[in-house]
Amino acid sequence: MDETNPPPPGAAHPGASPAGAPIGKVTLQGLARELGLSTATISLALRDSPMVAEATRLKVQEAARARGYVANRGAAALRTARTNIVALGLHDIVNPSFTELLAAVEDALSEAGKTVLLGVSQEDVARQTRTLGTLAEYRPDAFLVSPAAHSRVEDLKALASTGIAVVQVTREIEGSGFDFAGSDDVTGVALGVAHLVALGHRRIGMIGGFGAISTGRKRFAGYKAGLAAAGIPFDPTLVMEGPGLRAEGRKAMARLLALDEPPTAAVCFNDLSAFGALMELQAAGLLAGRDFSLVGYDDIEEARVWYPPLTTVHTFIPEYGRAAATLALKRIADPGRPVERAEMTPELVVRASTCAPVPVKRRPL
Amino acid sequence: MDETNPPPPGAAHPGASPAGAPIGKVTLQGLARELGLSTATISLALRDSPMVAEATRLKVQEAARARGYVANRGAAALRTARTNIVALGLHDIVNPSFTELLAAVEDALSEAGKTVLLGVSQEDVARQTRTLGTLAEYRPDAFLVSPAAHSRVEDLKALASTGIAVVQVTREIEGSGFDFAGSDDVTGVALGVAHLVALGHRRIGMIGGFGAISTGRKRFAGYKAGLAAAGIPFDPTLVMEGPGLRAEGRKAMARLLALDEPPTAAVCFNDLSAFGALMELQAAGLLAGRDFSLVGYDDIEEARVWYPPLTTVHTFIPEYGRAAATLALKRIADPGRPVERAEMTPELVVRASTCAPVPVKRRPL
DNA sequence: TGTTGTCGCTAAATCGTTTAGCATGACCGA
DNA sequence: TCGGTCATGCTAAACGATTTAGCGACAACA
Numbered sequence: 001m002d003e004t005n006p007p008p009p010g011a012a013h014p015g016a017s018p019a020g021a022p023i024g025k026v027t028l029q030g031l032a033r034e035l036g037l038s039t040a041t042i043s044l045a046l047r048d049s050p051m052v053a054e055a056t057r058l059k060v061q062e063a064a065r066a067r068g069y070v071a072n073r074g075a076a077a078l079r080t081a082r083t084n085i086v087a088l089g090l091h092d093i094v095n096p097s098f099t100e101l102l103a104a105v106e107d108a109l110s111e112a113g114k115t116v117l118l119g120v121s122q123e124d125v126a127r128q129t130r131t132l133g134t135l136a137e138y139r140p141d142a143f144l145v146s147p148a149a150h151s152r153v154e155d156l157k158a159l160a161s162t163g164i165a166v167v168q169v170t171r172e173i174e175g176s177g178f179d180f181a182g183s184d185d186v187t188g189v190a191l192g193v194a195h196l197v198a199l200g201h202r203r204i205g206m207i208g209g210f211g212a213i214s215t216g217r218k219r220f221a222g223y224k225a226g227l228a229a230a231g232i233p234f235d236p237t238l239v240m241e242g243p244g245l246r247a248e249g250r251k252a253m254a255r256l257l258a259l260d261e262p263p264t265a266a267v268c269f270n271d272l273s274a275f276g277a278l279m280e281l282q283a284a285g286l287l288a289g290r291d292f293s294l295v296g297y298d299d300i301e302e303a304r305v306w307y308p309p310l311t312t313v314h315t316f317i318p319e320y321g322r323a324a325a326t327l328a329l330k331r332i333a334d335p336g337r338p339v340e341r342a343e344m345t346p347e348l349v350v351r352a353s354t355c356a357p358v359p360v361k362r363r364p365l
Numbered sequence: 366m367d368e369t370n371p372p373p374p375g376a377a378h379p380g381a382s383p384a385g386a387p388i389g390k391v392t393l394q395g396l397a398r399e400l401g402l403s404t405a406t407i408s409l410a411l412r413d414s415p416m417v418a419e420a421t422r423l424k425v426q427e428a429a430r431a432r433g434y435v436a437n438r439g440a441a442a443l444r445t446a447r448t449n450i451v452a453l454g455l456h457d458i459v460n461p462s463f464t465e466l467l468a469a470v471e472d473a474l475s476e477a478g479k480t481v482l483l484g485v486s487q488e489d490v491a492r493q494t495r496t497l498g499t500l501a502e503y504r505p506d507a508f509l510v511s512p513a514a515h516s517r518v519e520d521l522k523a524l525a526s527t528g529i530a531v532v533q534v535t536r537e538i539e540g541s542g543f544d545f546a547g548s549d550d551v552t553g554v555a556l557g558v559a560h561l562v563a564l565g566h567r568r569i570g571m572i573g574g575f576g577a578i579s580t581g582r583k584r585f586a587g588y589k590a591g592l593a594a595a596g597i598p599f600d601p602t603l604v605m606e607g608p609g610l611r612a613e614g615r616k617a618m619a620r621l622l623a624l625d626e627p628p629t630a631a632v633c634f635n636d637l638s639a640f641g642a643l644m645e646l647q648a649a650g651l652l653a654g655r656d657f658s659l660v661g662y663d664d665i666e667e668a669r670v671w672y673p674p675l676t677t678v679h680t681f682i683p684e685y686g687r688a689a690a691t692l693a694l695k696r697i698a699d700p701g702r703p704v705e706r707a708e709m710t711p712e713l714v715v716r717a718s719t720c721a722p723v724p725v726k727r728r729p730l
Numbered sequence: 731t732g733t734t735g736t737c738g739c740t741a742a743a744t745c746g747t748t749t750a751g752c753a754t755g756a757c758c759g760a
Numbered sequence: 761t762c763g764g765t766c767a768t769g770c771t772a773a774a775c776g777a778t779t780t781a782g783c784g785a786c787a788a789c790a
Contacts, residue, residue, distance in 0.1 A: 024446075027747085029746070039748090040771080053768060056769085072746050074746080078747070118471060118483050119471075119481075120471050137435055393777060405778080444776085446745075
């Protein structure tokens with residue numbers, strides 16, 4: 001394998017590449033001078049233009065390789081008004097579902113020759129404004145945004161100048177009129193509720209989610225729609241609002257179990273909340289799929305390897321990540337095209353965390 | 366809250382910002398013409414130079430705000446040879462420990478006014494070469510790299526031209542002579558082994574990790590060092606090599622339990638492997654911390670909320686993420702400075718997945 | 731009155747690339 | 761020999777910012 005001797009302490013930083021000149025010191029002009037050609041010819045030759053003779057082209061490309069030429073995209077962008085950068089403004093990246101999204105988006109964009117410039121708002125509108133502003137200074141060809149909670153239409157409108165594509169992903173600002181890629185959350189959560197209903201549950205809680213973000217509103221709507229479809233009255237005491245985090249899910253489950261008349265099942269805002277709930281169940285000596293029924297949301301990778309494997313709603317995150325990338329590319333190509341929504345229909349994945357209703361035995365204090 | 370009416374289907378993409386002109390249409394020259402000043406003055410005024418009179422400065426800044434001026438960093442970079450971009454070349458981002466790293470790095474860099482340009486190699490050297498090459502075309506001020514398995518010194522050397530900082534993070538290519546930020550993995554895993562030894566274990570397995578990456582080599586070395594320190598002979602049949610993934614950890618645990626003489630404890634390459642192992646134990650009707658002892662590595666957020674909470678080695682990922690960012694900033698400021706290694710010493714976090722040795726009862730087939 | 735200094739600003743060069751339009755020379759046919 | 765075509769490659773002007781030498785105006789001072 002690699003060398004194993006440690007670097008001499010205090011050694012100087014390694015210099016230029018063995019290939020020769022350092023990145024950025026070889027320019028079109030340099031090559032032009034050296035080859036006795038004009039920069040125009042070099043530029044065309046490197047891009048395989050038919051306007052330059054075969055022989056010249058080969059000579060130029062060979063020289064460029066030999067001298068270690070690395071194109072300067074910033075300079076090119078200045079001239080062409082196209083950076084091949086796509087700015088990604090996410091509200092969070094540590095949440096695994098967003099990581100899967102980021103990975104998919106990066107993959108799809110890099111395939112299309114675009115590079116990702118990353119900004120994170122950490123769910124803070126002020127920081128989001130700063131971040132998006134900075135990203136804009138790099139003149140990305142497009143913005144892919146998952147808006148922070150409480151974002152308003154103007155926060156995005158400011159970006160949407162002629163020729164800059166703006167695409168919302170996962171979350172959206174309703175009525176903003178931008179392209180959107182995400183999942184149909186109303187249908188998704190309703191699917192989970194229907195599954196529980198079919199198993200015989202009537203007392204079904206909801207764990208996590210809050211109204212400041214579109215996904216929170218939609219998933220809550222899905223929960224209510226699911227109940228309504230089964231003719232089950234909505235009981236607000238069974239709804240545990242909160243951000244979709246493990247710790248919150250755990251707390252929420254504890255509160256549900258402490259109710260006078262606990263539910264026999266619950267749907268969750270996301271898998272993360274479900275994991276937290278699952279842990280609380282374990283800690284209480286209960287097993288999901290035997291003593292209680294739990295349905296997650298998202299179906300992140302972790303869900304299938306849990307014990308018990310989590311019954312959850314698969315939302316096709318990588319798919320709509322790629323869809324978002326595609327929407328961005330399409331809008332870059334044609335800024336005037338009609339607004340498009342790529343809304344994936346989720347699918348229920350039944351694993352082992354659900355079962356027929358069992359009255360919950362209270363945990364001894 | 367936000368508007369809730371859906372966008373009219375097929376509506377045209379929203380146009381310019383309400384603020385007025387679209388991003389990029391207002392330039393220094395435009396402002397200069399409008400205000401009857403030179404671009405030099407505008408440029409200086411916007412950057413609060415003392416060379417321009419207070420009154421002028423205010424007037425310029427006001428006009429810039431009113432007209433919606435957004436600086437073009439690409440153009441500025443061309444002139445100043447400084448992009449304020451830091452390129453991040455990671456081998457993977459879906460692994461939660463890398464997500465935590467990415468988040469910390471992004472946070473530290475954005476605090477310093479740098480923006481992150483992202484590239485992912487997906488553990489593939491060829492793709493890494495392509496990706497890093499593309500990133501280089503944007504002339505980042507620095508590269509932060511976690512090299513793909515099997516990377517060689519030359520793969521990084523090619524980037525290290527005069528004035529471009531290269532910092533290795535998490536993983537390194539031994540002897541490459543670049544700055545490095547990560548954890549002292551040899552010490553770390555040895556800590557875990559020592560803990561198990563102190564509990565009375567003599568038959569200790571290792572789950573996950575492989576030789577193609579520096580962390581794999583170091584953690585394995587830490588395992589052997591820990592055994593040696595306790596005078597326990599090294600038994601290769603107890604070592605389950607593999608990438609640090611949940612599914613692999615689960616398989617590895619299954620194989621350990623199937624041994625004629627199973628270990629009573631194991632250390633893991635990372636928490637992810639440990640979670641997999643934990644799941645296999647649960648599935649086998651065993652409980653870590655009662656029937657078997659398991660020590661993770663990294664202490665990602667998930668570790669503390671597991672049931673049982675995972676005893677693991679805390680590696681200060683956000684801390685060394687920030688350290689990596691700092692190293693990059695320092696090398697940008699002074700390219701000639703001596704190589705620096707920021708190697709955090711991990712700490713054992715005892716939770717509930719370890720206990721005194723218990724002979725493992727075989728799972729009935 | 732002439733010198734010196736200060737202040738506020740500008741002109742012009744520069745970064746590395748792309749591209750429209752032009753120049754060159756070879757070749758051909760008349 | 762002359763004009764016309766072609767193929768090829770060049771010239772020059774952008775793109776939008778930063779930087780620095782230096783200019784004009786005015787005040788202070790001897």
